[in-house]
Amino acid sequence: MKAISKTALSFVLVFMLIPIVKSTAQSNLEIDPKEPKPGDEVTVTYNPANTPLAESVVIKGRAIMYEKTAVRILTADILLKQTGGKWLGKFNLLRGSVAINIFFENNSNEIDSNKGEGYIYYLKDSNGxxxxxxxxxxxxxxxxxxxxQKFPNDKTKTRKLLEEEFSKNPDLLQYYFATYYRTxxxxxxxxxxxxxxxxxxLYAVRDTLDAKPIADLAFFYQKSEQSKSEKCIKILSKCHPSSISAFQLQSMDMQMELMTTSDFKTKLKAYKKESEYFKESLELGEKDFLNNLEFNIILKTSTLLHLNGFQIMAIIV
Structure with missing residues (x-):
C-alpha cells in the first residue's frame, strides 16, 4: 500500500490542537511493570474501594488490547484472586499492542470502567x-x-486525541476516518x-488504501454521493475480495433481510445464509488474513458482531 502523503493531508493539521496529556485518575488499579512492553506478562492489582464493585464477592477483569490501526482488537480475561481488600491477577500483553484498556465486572454484570474513562495505558517504545x-x-x-446517549459528550475528547495522532502520523487517518467523521x-x-x-x-487515493478505509468511504458517501460509494464497493470487491469489509458490504441484502424480518424461522434462515456466505469467503482467502494475526486463532463458532454500527456474522474464537 502506498503511504498517503503528508502534503495531501496537510489541511488537517490546521485544526490540530494542543497535545493532550492523559489525566485519567487510575488510583484503583496498579500494573507491574508500570510501563509494560508488548509480550510482557502484566500483573494487575485492583482495589474496588469506592467503585461500583466495592461489595462484590466475585470480580473478573478483562484487558482490551489495540494495535495501531485498530483492525485487530483482542481481549484477554484476567483471573483475579482476592488478597485482603485487593484483587490480583495476570495477563500476557500480546505482540503488536500499542494501548490497553482494562475494566472489571462482577457476577451481576456491574462494571467498573473508571467512571467511563477506562483504565487506559499507552504503551511506549524503548525510547519512552x-x-x-x-x-x-x-x-x-x-x-x-x-x-x-453518551457519545455526543465525548466527541470533543475523541476528536482531540485523533487530531493529535494525525498531526504526528497522518497516514493513520485512513484507518480512523470512520470514528473521526462521526465527531x-x-x-x-x-x-x-x-x-x-x-x-x-482519501477518495482520490482510494486505489492505494486498505480494505477497511475503502469500506468506510463507501459508507460515508452512501447518502451524499452514491456514485462514489458504488466505486468504493467495486474497488473493494476487486482488490480485497475476501476481506471482512468486502463481506460486510456485499452481504448487505442478507443483512437487511435479517434485520427487517420479525418471523423467527425467516430470521434463522437469514442467519444461516449469512454465516455460510462468510465461511465461503473465508475459504477463498480470509484464512491468510487470520494467519497474519500472530496469534493462535482457532475457528470454532459463528457469532453476531457489530462493525461500524453494522451487523455481520463472523467466525471468532
Whole structure:
C-alpha cells in the first residue's frame, strides 16, 4: 500500500490542537511493570474501594488490547484472586499492542470502567515514546464507540486525541476516518464541508488504501454521493475480495433481510445464509488474513458482531 502523503493531508493539521496529556485518575488499579512492553506478562492489582464493585464477592477483569490501526482488537480475561481488600491477577500483553484498556465486572454484570474513562495505558517504545496509533486506538475504541446517549459528550475528547495522532502520523487517518467523521455534525454546513474535503482526499487515493478505509468511504458517501460509494464497493470487491469489509458490504441484502424480518424461522434462515456466505469467503482467502494475526486463532463458532454500527456474522474464537 502506498503511504498517503503528508502534503495531501496537510489541511488537517490546521485544526490540530494542543497535545493532550492523559489525566485519567487510575488510583484503583496498579500494573507491574508500570510501563509494560508488548509480550510482557502484566500483573494487575485492583482495589474496588469506592467503585461500583466495592461489595462484590466475585470480580473478573478483562484487558482490551489495540494495535495501531485498530483492525485487530483482542481481549484477554484476567483471573483475579482476592488478597485482603485487593484483587490480583495476570495477563500476557500480546505482540503488536500499542494501548490497553482494562475494566472489571462482577457476577451481576456491574462494571467498573473508571467512571467511563477506562483504565487506559499507552504503551511506549524503548525510547519512552508512545507507540504510533496508541491515542487514535483509544479514541476510537474507548471514547468513539460509546452509546448514542453518551457519545455526543465525548466527541470533543475523541476528536482531540485523533487530531493529535494525525498531526504526528497522518497516514493513520485512513484507518480512523470512520470514528473521526462521526465527531462532526454532517448537518452543519461548515463541518460537513470540512470532513467531506478530507474524505475526498482519501477518495482520490482510494486505489492505494486498505480494505477497511475503502469500506468506510463507501459508507460515508452512501447518502451524499452514491456514485462514489458504488466505486468504493467495486474497488473493494476487486482488490480485497475476501476481506471482512468486502463481506460486510456485499452481504448487505442478507443483512437487511435479517434485520427487517420479525418471523423467527425467516430470521434463522437469514442467519444461516449469512454465516455460510462468510465461511465461503473465508475459504477463498480470509484464512491468510487470520494467519497474519500472530496469534493462535482457532475457528470454532459463528457469532453476531457489530462493525461500524453494522451487523455481520463472523467466525471468532
Amino acid at each position: 515514546t508512545i507507540f504510533q496509533g496508541a491515542k487514535a486506538a483509544i479514541a476510537s475504541g474507548v471514547y468513539g464507540m460509546l452509546s448514542d 462532526f455534525n454532517l448537518y452543519d454546513k461548515d463541518e460537513s464541508k470540512f470532513i467531506t474535503e478530507i474524505a475526498d482526499k
